[in-house]
Amino acid sequence: MRFKKLDLNLLVALDHMLALQSVSAAAEKMFMSQSAMSNALTRLRTYFDDPLLVQVGKRMELTPRAEAMQPAIRDILVRVEATIDTQPEFDPTISTRAFNILVSDYTLRVLMPIVVAEMDRQGARVKLNLLSQRETPFLMLERGDADLLVTPDHFISPNHPSTLLYEDKYVVLACAKGPYADVEMDLDLYQAAPHAIMIPPSAGAKPAESLVLNNLGITRNVELTTFSFSALPHLLAGTGRIATVHAHLAKVAMKTTPLVQYELPFELETFKQNMQWHSYRDHDPGIIWLRDVFLKSALILSERD
Structure with a gap:
């Protein structure tokens, strides 16, 4: 043509x-x-x-x-x-459509098991391609390389629709057999203790909580860094380090790793997890169904607290 x-x-x-x-x-x-x-x-x-x-x-x-x-x-x-x-109707029990979803390893560990279980419960035959996020993940959404983006609110684009999935808070984790297994976690101890933190693999990127702590004037004695959110709690086992992690992730990790949890010794805004899709897909029945699955899954996650 x-x-x-x-x-x-x-x-x-x-x-x-x-x-x-x-x-x-x-x-x-x-x-x-x-x-x-x-x-x-x-x-x-x-x-x-x-x-x-x-x-x-x-x-x-x-x-x-x-x-x-x-x-x-x-x-x-x-x-x-x-x-x-975009089809006039969408039946997940018949469709074999493939959805490309951008997620962090935190989302992969905390939310995606609930999502895939919900899809199976509905008898869905759709295919999922879970893609790792980059420094500006919404660019893949704008290019049409991703159907859905799951990310904190400060990484979404103002040019496309989005909605809040759930909120999570931050907690402090330490090894249950280490020197911080039974302490009063105050601000002085928090700043003096050796920390393990996650550093995003993208050049120049910083984790969201680091940016907030810097604004609050709170410093951390960093001894270990990793590129993975989900690995962070497990790297504390058998060590004398602590870490600031999402509460949902802490709950999952504590099922298999001997850890103790403390509340933060200061006020920190909750972590807001959002999902976003391209504005051209706003009325796509398949994307509407997918968004509904994520919302139901997020509700299940929140109700487990």
Whole structure:
């Protein structure tokens, strides 16, 4: 199909090339030969009268015109995908639709077991692809690479609908056989004790509680860092360290690891877990069903307290 003499099939190829900044990677993702993708780039360069991708050293970079076009092209394709995927009705017991969901390892450990159990209870046949979050996870949502994002409220985008799933508080954990097994956890002890903390793998990123503690002027004596929320409680076993973790995660960890729990010796705002979806999917029956499953699961999680 052509529009103003442009083969619209080329837009899909262009979208991949601009996102990946690589002809070969785009060809692989589209299951095309590299020569076919190179031919598509040549045709696009001729149509737009612009090189679009230029070789700079060992990598390719976007031209100014390509950078300007990229968001609009992605937006067009997301609209088309949303229109094609949206069916007038959705039956999870019949549909084998695959949903891409962005989650942290905290969500993976605390909420997702309840979600998949609820789906099984409903006899759903849908498929789930659980994807790890990045520094700005909503960008994958905007690109159409994810159907649902589960993340704290400060990571959601103001440009798409979202809703609160549940709230969680922070608690202090320590080894039940360590030096902090039976103490009065006051602020002085909290700041003096050796801590284990989670540092997000994204460059320059900091955990949400660290940002809040810094604003409160509270320091921690950090002796151990890890990239995983869910591993943090288990790294305390047999040690003299403490950690600040989500209460729901602490509850799960204490079932298998000898730990003691303390309330924080200071006031800290609760952790708000949200889910977000693309505005073009707001009336998608499949996404509506998926959101309902997450809301029911979040309610089950909250009722377990």
